[in-house]
Amino acid sequence: MASSKPSSYVMLLLSITLLLQVLAPATANPPEKRPSCEKSDREMRFMFSQWMSKYAKSYSCPEEKEKRYQVWRTNTDFIGGFRSQTDLSSGVGAFAPQTFTDSFVGMNRFGDLNIDEFVQQFTGFNATAAFQAHPPPITPLSPHSWRPCCVDWRSSGAVTGIKNQGACASCWAFAAAAAIEGLHKIKTGELVSVSEQVMVDCDTGSFGCAGGHSDTALSLVASRGGVASEEKYPYTGAKGACDVGKLLFDHSASVSGFAAVPPNDEGQLALAVARQPVTVYIDVSAQEFQFYKGGIYRGPCSSSRVNHAVTIVGYCENFGGEKYWIAKNSWSNDWGDQGYIYLPKDVWWPQGACGLATSPFYPTV
Known part of the structure; x- marks a missing residue:
């Protein structure tokens, strides 16, 4: 009976060690977080629905709506990338038309067209x-x-x-x-x-x-x-x-x-x-x-x-x-x-x- 306590103690230590080994890779390499500026598909679809409402857009079938959403999202990515480059290269920001610097872009009624x-x-x-x-x-x-x-x-x-x-x-x-x-x-x-x-x-x-x-x-x-x-x-x-x-x-x-x-x-x-x-x-x-x-x-x-x-x-x-x-x-x-x-x-x-x-x-x- 006296020898069972050390044995139980050893088994507990081994269990803890194995658990730590299993958890260690996850702790050392946490999953990458999505950048705060990158919106989820759900968020993008909500924005698309708002854009559709603003310009009274409607589509003949779900397939056409999905096609137009994908085009709109590609154009949205282009606009975001263009603005980022303009901000970095000009130093004056992409939202200052009164400066009459190089042109900048923004979403409009043509967003669902390539x-x-x-x-x-x-x-x-x-x-x-x-x-x-x-x-x-x-x-x-x-x-x-x-x-x-x-x-x-x-x-x-x-x-x-x-x-x-x-x-x-x-x-x-x-x-x-x-x-x-x-x-x-x-x-x-x-x-x-x-x-x-x-x-x-x-x-x-x-x-x-x-x-x-x-x-x-x-x-x-x-x-x-x-x-x-x-x-x-x-x-x-x-x-x-x-x-x-x-x-x-x-x-x-x-x-x-x-x-x-x-x-x-x-x-x-x-x-x-x-x-x-x-x-x-x-x-x-x-x-x-x-x-x-x-x-x-x-x-x-x-x-x-x-x-x-x-x-x-x-x-x-x-x-x-x-x-x-x-x-x-x-x-x-x-x-x-x-x-x-x-x-x-x-x-x-x-x-x-x-x-x-x-x-x-x-x-x-």
């Missing part, structure tokens, strides 16, 4: 559409013409609010409309929102919601002497039958012709913009452009392959040493800097940033 889908649905310059048989004359302006260091037609009340072309590839019509609106305000003192729909429906040189050209839209309006207002010929986001009566007679803004800025010449483009808003074509085939939120957009983009039309409504050459163009877009004020984008001015290649100097046009009266 870049190819985005370009296909929301651009609209169609290089295959028929060009004008009689293109407008290239009209150089005198280098001695009035050209201030900064112009912003918004401050002169010559720019209507940001519009939304929707999933109709009609940017070409919106760019032309903005240029006509600006000229009409400058000449008459009256700001009128003109109809993009009449151009979508009636411009036979373009393909409606399949894309087109701002110059054919300007040619159509000039040939009829003017254009109806948005109120009288509202936008539907789909190509319809041309209302010939409104095309021919119901005009709220007059246009007698249009002209082309000498291509690949930012100096000439500035002279034209000093007089009025001007349509241009640019390349927007990058995620950085899809989710642009502010600052000066320096790319990536191509200067030789353009796919989207915007309207240059100003420029500046002395703001903190930066030179930039102010471009009005047609993707609602949720995109970009309240619907606008700032592009570098006077770059070293002749086509301009993202190709903006390749084919500028403006209406005349």
